[in-house]
Amino acid sequence: MKKVMYSQYGGPEVLQLVEVPQPVAGPKELLVRVRAVSLNPLDWKLRAGEMKLVAGSKLPKSVGIDFAGTVAGVGATVRAFQPGEEVFGLVDVLKGGALAEYVVVSEQQVARKPAGLSFAQAAALPVVGSSALQVFEQLIKLRPGAELLINGASGGIGMVATQLAKRQGARVTAVVGPAGLAAARQWGADTVLNYREQSVHSLGRRFDAVLDLSGQLPFAQARPLLTPAGVYVHSAPGVREIVGSFWHNLFSKQKYRVLLLKPKAAYLTTLANSNLDVVIGATYPLADFQRAYAEVAKGGIVGKAVFTVD
Ligand SMILES: NC(=O)c1ccc[n+]([C@@H]2O[C@H](COP(=O)([O-])OP(=O)(O)OC[C@H]3O[C@@H](n4cnc5c(N)ncnc54)[C@H](OP(=O)(O)O)[C@@H]3O)[C@@H](O)[C@H]2O)c1
Missing domain, CATH: 3.90.180.10 (Medium-chain alcohol dehydrogenases, catalytic domain)
Structure with a gap:
């Protein structure tokens, strides 16, 4: 073959x-x-x-x-x-x-x-859906009305994460490239921003959680966007992010979390039953x-x- x-x-x-x-x-x-x-x-x-x-x-x-x-x-x-x-x-x-x-x-x-x-x-x-499910199961606990920023929302994980977060009652701000504006709205994002035209920092807003899927918004830059007990998730961590997040979390109410995907059968079944776009x-x-x-x-x-x- x-x-x-x-x-x-x-x-x-x-x-x-x-x-x-x-x-x-x-x-x-x-x-x-x-x-x-x-x-x-x-x-x-x-x-x-x-x-x-x-x-x-x-x-x-x-x-x-x-x-x-x-x-x-x-x-x-x-x-x-x-x-x-x-x-x-x-x-x-x-x-x-x-x-x-x-x-x-x-x-x-x-x-x-x-x-x-x-x-x-x-x-x-499978990979992007399992990643999004793991984020909301283990790293970001969404409550209805929570303000969530998804940076890189029109890619694979963003597509699933935006839809799941809306179903859990969160308010989603999606940062996307020009090609992704319509899709992010279609998936339910409340606010959609083109990163090539506007910085998310210019909104002057704070978020209960920031999920960076772009690799372009490191924790230090995301911190001013977080509420005092906000959570930041790095989706592609190396050793530096894993060690850095561990030390940071010992001393701060703001949490720095990293995604390390562990696929499981239950995620696939959930995805099959989720009727996702x-x-x-x-x-x-x-x-x-x-x-x-x-x-x-x-x-x-x-x-x-x-x-x-x-
Ligand atoms: N840690 C783990 O276990 C694990 C598991 C799965 C995935 N990952 C990682 O998670 C990340 C996201 O995965 P994915 O499949 O969703 O990737 P993806 O489909 O490539 O999505 C990334 C998105 O980021 C956007 N982006 C690029 N530059 C940006 C900027 N400056 N500001 C805002 N958005 C920007 C891209 O938009 P444009 O294309 O329009 O520029 C793209 O839609 C990847 O790094 C992947 O390797 C890690």
Whole structure:
């Protein structure tokens, strides 16, 4: 079968379409025929070698985390899924391997694809949807009327986080690029700001929580935007942010939290049942993997970019 892999760290040019043996499902696993795979910033951070500390440095490595497809076979002890069922899910975030014709996953890594979502829409959800759910489960406790700032609200996590926060009764201020203004409103944001034209600091407002998804609003810059007991979340922390947040929280009522995604089956089930508006901002055939990664990493995609695998 065909699979996208890389044998050296670098830009999209290091990616190669290779022929590998079709994987075989173990007794507790499923073989899935992949129909769609989404692109995540984690893909290119791993490929650039920025995450060797947690992902290891042994090459070759595979790419792609989220997928949707059809169950092609099940192991002897699998009871929850049958061949032919449509599913979506994610492989090990640090190992990748979804950008292929087939993947083997455990039952905990998939959920049934809702009929209302296309394969592309379902493949868009696992990483960003699980991240948004984890943020509101563990890092930001929203109460009705809470003021939430989402910086980078028109990307993948922002798309889900905006809709979930509105359902929990929060008031959402969404900071987006020019292409994302209409989508942020469509997802329910109360105030929408174009970061290329206006700084969020110019609003002169304070927020109960600030979720930075852009990597452009570090804690020091977000602090003046927080209420005295406000919470800030860094979505892409390195060692500095993890250590810094730990020390900060010992001495301040304002909390500095970091997202370290731990996927779980319950998140996939919740996403399947959430009836989310999933916007696909760009679609690419698998064969265009180098162009897709080069274009999408430049930004400006509203919602998610997705590969179709035929
Ligand atoms: N820690 C974890 O476990 C974990 C898990 C999942 C994801 N992540 C990380 O979380 C981050 C967000 O993920 P994502 O999938 O939502 O990424 P994404 O789809 O690329 O969204 C990021 C958004 O930030 C916006 N942005 C860029 N510059 C900005 C600025 N100066 N001000 C405001 N917004 C700006 C972008 O808008 P434009 O494109 O229009 O510029 C884009 O919509 C990524 O860094 C990802 O790697 C971490």
